[in-house]
Amino acid sequence: MKDPLLRRAACAVFLSLGLATGAGAATVYTGDVIQGKRVISQLDVADLEPGKVHRFYFQGVQMATGQHWYVPVVVAKGAKPGKRVLLVSGVHGDEISPVDAVQRTMAALDPAKMAGTVTAVYDISRPAKEAVTRMWPMSQWGSQLIDLNRVWPGKEDGANAPTRHAGLGFNRLMKPNADIALDYHTAATSGDFTAFIFAKMGKPQIREMALLYPIEQIKSDPGFPGTLETSLVEAGIPALTIEIGGPRSFDRRMIPMFVEGTLNVLKLHQVIEGPMGRTSKEAGTFFGDAFHTVRATHGGYLELKVDLRSKVVAGQVVAVQRNSFGEVVREYRTEVAGEISTLQRDALIEPGTRVVQVLYDSPDPKCDGDGCDSSADYQD
Numbered sequence: 001m002k003d004p005l006l007r008r009a010a011c012a013v014f015l016s017l018g019l020a021t022g023a024g025a026a027t028v029y030t031g032d033v034i035q036g037k038r039v040i041s042q043l044d045v046a047d048l049e050p051g052k053v054h055r056f057y058f059q060g061v062q063m064a065t066g067q068h069w070y071v072p073v074v075v076a077k078g079a080k081p082g083k084r085v086l087l088v089s090g091v092h093g094d095e096i097s098p099v100d101a102v103q104r105t106m107a108a109l110d111p112a113k114m115a116g117t118v119t120a121v122y123d124i125s126r127p128a129k130e131a132v133t134r135m136w137p138m139s140q141w142g143s144q145l146i147d148l149n150r151v152w153p154g155k156e157d158g159a160n161a162p163t164r165h166a167g168l169g170f171n172r173l174m175k176p177n178a179d180i181a182l183d184y185h186t187a188a189t190s191g192d193f194t195a196f197i198f199a200k201m202g203k204p205q206i207r208e209m210a211l212l213y214p215i216e217q218i219k220s221d222p223g224f225p226g227t228l229e230t231s232l233v234e235a236g237i238p239a240l241t242i243e244i245g246g247p248r249s250f251d252r253r254m255i256p257m258f259v260e261g262t263l264n265v266l267k268l269h270q271v272i273e274g275p276m277g278r279t280s281k282e283a284g285t286f287f288g289d290a291f292h293t294v295r296a297t298h299g300g301y302l303e304l305k306v307d308l309r310s311k312v313v314a315g316q317v318v319a320v321q322r323n324s325f326g327e328v329v330r331e332y333r334t335e336v337a338g339e340i341s342t343l344q345r346d347a348l349i350e351p352g353t354r355v356v357q358v359l360y361d362s363p364d365p366k367c368d369g370d371g372c373d374s375s376a377d378y379q380d
């Protein structure tokens, strides 16, 4: 292109396309090195050397004292081009099995034999991770707790630090490097969960991925505003919210189910080769499109009469609550038949606490496809 005007016009088109898609932004190295890892403020997996594993700290938002929160990132860049898959753990700081599940998945990859890229993001909610707590503790307003999974896709010029951190992570790390994304969670502290996936099952690309997991339960779920999964899907990136049991420790029984499922997803998208492992079909996964939540109406001590995966019928007692005198203050019953998905492990609870959640197939046609709105009952 010899004509300088034409060349400039072509450049402008290229630039505007690049800006519109978020692609073409090179990886930005800040020049800092922390504990042997190079620090980046922007990732573009396209410019990393193929056939290798790359490890970085992504520079997140600043703390009040001016240092940054740094997020560990590992990229397995395949020798050949292909789909870009994003694995995220640590949106909540008390959810530990996700870290192990993602680490084990990454350890199973050989980039020299891969076609495509797998990017693992660990401990994204760094201050929550340091405190092993669900919420991000910020110093603004005399210390407030923010749920990072309610502020996605964030805002780089937002009104508080976690919202800005989410904006940086979404715009400069995750969205530009993902064709598919998996966000790993567990129940929050005091609760427990089955081996479970929230998926917008009405969307074929998402459904196809969810069905590849040999797990216990899958809920058709329309998603909740502010979650990473919903923000990614709204940005055109098929995504799942994965739940690996309870918080604070490694669930050695469940983690392999999710490693196997994610490797199946990578095989589906031809990032890696090999025969499919077990899927939802072999695992006899229970499907539902709605949650029935039983909440405590009283304070007191809770004795559960069911466990995770218990099959329940409408009217069945799921828990009995007693006061300090040992008198029964309440019997809690499920109004629907289904399977127990989540329950309260703390025995002493306040009114309003979720006692159990029952996954079931709702007769309401509005629950078909992507499932019923779970806004009041959503827990991730």
Ligand SMILES: [Zn+2]
Pocket (backbone or CB within 6 Å): 091, 092, 095, 149, 184, 185, 186, 380
């Ligand atoms: Zn979570």
